Amino acid sequence: MSTTSSIQTIFRDHLFAGKSALITGGGTGIGLRCARELARLGAKVVLAGRTREKLEQAVAGISEQGGEAHAVVCNIREAEDIESGIAESIRLMGGLDLLVNNAGGQFPSPAEDIPRKGWNAVIDTNLTGTFFTTQEAFRQHMRSHGGAVVNIIADMWQGFPMMAHTGAARAGVDNLTKTLANEWGRHGIRINAVAPGIIETSGLERYDPMVRPFIEEAAKNNQTRRMGTEAEVAAAVTFLLSPAASYITGVTLRVDGGQSIFHPLCPPQGDGKMPVFEDTFDRVQDGSVP
Ligand SMILES: CCCCC/C=C/C(=O)SCCNC(=O)CCNC(=O)[C@H](O)C(C)(C)COP(=O)(O)OP(=O)(O)OC[C@H]1O[C@@H](n2cnc3c(N)ncnc32)[C@H](O)[C@@H]1OP(=O)(O)O
């Protein structure tokens, strides 16, 4: 079974024909899933990240299925990388209509133990990197051509215990989403965000395995009683980038099964009756469906 042909999408063929999309952190996980869907719908895509090998593998998968994809090595913690990465993306695709600020990460730690270098790494990636990537996209292309941006943040609405750094950074991006939507609407630019709950991705595997039981327990605290899928996040991103969202800017869409509305008077119960939206490809690969 193929990678892009088997993805679940509710969107029509050629929806993004003629459009150019840059997805940071596009080599893996949520970013790659968004890139696959955008390419499947006709967009040219650039996948940006720090690891060339991962990017090239992802590009090959999309290209095999007839999508147009390119890899751009770019560390969003480095100003020069952002400037040259955006320029290279525009050169490769002939424009930059859509930007998904998905690159990010953090490590679990009690607040009292977070070292300054670790704090700075997380803020530089998730807040500062997101801001300057967006600013550079604006300066080099979107100011004169318009566009649509989606920022990926997180469920930090009640704070983010054990991840104070990323909670602060993502709350900053939520606010930036509103500021930039106000400042740049006059240039024909829409800016929205998606706040995932706990999503089963390659990213979770990068944490110490000792953390996994806590993540699995936490993932039951929503009305679906499970983790979300990459397809469920990508569907929200694709919608916000699409013309169907042409009257939506400055909002954050929560894709968390209701995790962020947890209420102690009515905690989630039962086995989870809501159907999942996912790619059969993922389960075929891991052997869980025949
Ligand atoms: C209930 C759970 C919900 C979870 C919801 C969210 C899930 C996700 O977002 S998963 C997707 C993202 N993936 C990740 O977050 C995992 C990857 N994380 C990282 O790569 C790191 O944590 C990073 C964000 C700090 C980036 O690392 P890197 O670029 O490699 O940065 P440095 O090596 O320069 O590290 C700088 C500095 O950061 C401190 N540090 C890094 N990791 C840890 C750690 N595990 N524990 C404590 N401190 C850490 C440390 O100070 C590092 O400096 P040095 O000690 O000099 O290396």
Ligand SMILES: NC(=O)C1=CN([C@@H]2O[C@H](COP(=O)(O)OP(=O)(O)OC[C@H]3O[C@@H](n4cnc5c(N)ncnc54)[C@H](OP(=O)(O)O)[C@@H]3O)[C@@H](O)[C@H]2O)C=CC1
């Ligand atoms: N999975 C989840 O439960 C949740 C995830 N999120 C967020 O969603 C986004 C995607 O995560 P997910 O797909 O799960 O995990 P991944 O770890 O698979 O994705 C993160 C991507 O970001 C890239 N990246 C990290 N740092 C940088 C950097 N400095 N410059 C450029 N690229 C970078 C990584 O590639 P490389 O290391 O090669 O650069 C990787 O491709 C992240 O922002 C994550 O924090 C939010 C809430 C929940």
